[in-house]
Amino acid sequence: MASITIIGTGAMANAIGGVFAAGGHDVAHVARDQVGTAPLDGDIVVLAVPYGALDGLATTYGEQLAGKTVVDITNPLNFETFDSLVVPAGSSAAAQLQAKLPASHVVKAFNTTFAATLGAKQVGGLPTTVLVAGDDADAKAALIAAVTSSGLGAVDAGSLERAHELEAIGFLQLTLAVGEQIGWTGGLAVAR
Amino acid sequence: MASITIIGTGAMANAIGGVFAAGGHDVAHVARDQVGTAPLDGDIVVLAVPYGALDGLATTYGEQLAGKTVVDITNPLNFETFDSLVVPAGSSAAAQLQAKLPASHVVKAFNTTFAATLGAKQVGGLPTTVLVAGDDADAKAALIAAVTSSGLGAVDAGSLERAHELEAIGFLQLTLAVGEQIGWTGGLAVAR
Numbered sequence: 106m107a108s109i110t111i112i113g114t115g116a117m118a119n120a121i122g123g124v125f126a127a128g129g130h131d132v133a134h135v136a137r138d139q140v141g142t143a144p145l146d147g148d149i150v151v152l153a154v155p156y157g158a159l160d161g162l163a164t165t166y167g168e169q170l171a172g173k174t175v176v177d178i179t180n181p182l183n184f185e186t187f188d189s190l191v192v193p194a195g196s197s198a199a200a201q202l203q204a205k206l207p208a209s210h211v212v213k214a215f216n217t218t219f220a221a222t223l224g225a226k227q228v229g230g231l232p233t234t235v236l237v238a239g240d241d242a243d244a245k246a247a248l249i250a251a252v253t254s255s256g257l258g259a260v261d262a263g264s265l266e267r268a269h270e271l272e273a274i275g276f277l278q279l280t281l282a283v284g285e286q287i288g289w290t291g292g293l294a295v296a297r
Numbered sequence: 298m299a300s301i302t303i304i305g306t307g308a309m310a311n312a313i314g315g316v317f318a319a320g321g322h323d324v325a326h327v328a329r330d331q332v333g334t335a336p337l338d339g340d341i342v343v344l345a346v347p348y349g350a351l352d353g354l355a356t357t358y359g360e361q362l363a364g365k366t367v368v369d370i371t372n373p374l375n376f377e378t379f380d381s382l383v384v385p386a387g388s389s390a391a392a393q394l395q396a397k398l399p400a401s402h403v404v405k406a407f408n409t410t411f412a413a414t415l416g417a418k419q420v421g422g423l424p425t426t427v428l429v430a431g432d433d434a435d436a437k438a439a440l441i442a443a444v445t446s447s448g449l450g451a452v453d454a455g456s457l458e459r460a461h462e463l464e465a466i467g468f469l470q471l472t473l474a475v476g477e478q479i480g481w482t483g484g485l486a487v488a489r
Binding site: 277 | 387420422423454455468469478479484485488
């Protein structure tokens with residue numbers, strides 16, 4: 106059983122928490138107004154917040170996050186134009202977060218799965234599959250084990266450098282949904 | 298019926314040609330040793346060649362390609378390391394090609410569908426769906442019509458700027474297949 110703290114109480118936070126709770130894992134949520142006062146007990150801490158909130162969390166919880174697996178789920182889009190990312194070309198939100206939390210094991214995950222597909226555990230008839238990128242093999246393996254034991258698929262997508270590609274996938278998927286080319290219950294499914 | 302010329306005779310060239318031929322379209326292939334002598338009769342010209350061959354084709358056929366829809370299917374990977382792309386960060390092979398062929402309508406397509414999934418017309422039980430990005434609405438619509446009338450799905454993925462994201466998807470998909478996380482008959486399927 107994994108011990109997981111989820112910062113955030115939005116749709117993605119609830120969907121991810123629901124997945125892990127249904128899988129029998131120990132899940133605690135930290136709401137926005139508890140940030141700074143609530144302790145982070147989990148070995149895995151999911152930052153289920155918008156990209157713009159990552160900096161503040163890293164500042165507030167930097168020391169507490171040392172040694173932990175920190176999961177970045179963000180899609181750093183310009184949500185006014187839906188035409189670009191707000192991170193430098195070639196970089197990623199996850200790489201920025203890792204630079205701010207050098208003592209943590211940052212893992213990119215859940216940014217390519219819409220909330221509805223986490224709840225349904227399927228997308229287009231295929232198992233909802235979480236793409237996971239990170240540099241620490243143990244951290245990545247622990248997250249993948251927690252995800253798969255909760256009934257979802259999980260695929261090791263490589264080093265944290267691949268977060269750039271995962272964020273590109275998340276970006277494109279969001280533009281397709283906003284442009285009504287796909288539905289919010291759909292997306293890019295992983296066929297093994 | 299669309300008139301389509303395919304430059305190349307590799308697995309992807311054959312798979313794409315097979316799709317369009319089965320759809321009743323007029324398909325002609327130009328083999329590597331015919332480049333420069335064979336005319337390009339199609340209104341749609343698919344450059345089914347490796348990234349490194351695009352420059353030479355643009356030089357050789359630049360004038361003949363004016364006014365035509367030119368389909369770039371490449372994934373500009375560093376195939377020695379499988380750890381990076383060989384185009385500048387934030388750019389794409391398709392954008393480079395468009396810059397070299399300003400009088401053509403460059404469209405990115407087929408770089409996110411493995412050859413086997415084009416032949417099978419399904420991936421993981423979902424219809425194989427071609428993601429199409431380009432700046433010319435008519436060129437994009439003509440290609441999408443040719444693809445869908447041939448029994449595949451096709452999705453308008455936006456402007457040619459989105460070729461960056463399509464190439465990121467192609468890159469990640471290739472690394473997953475080479476790393477045996479997915480099979481060559483699988484990949485990222487589009488659930489609508």
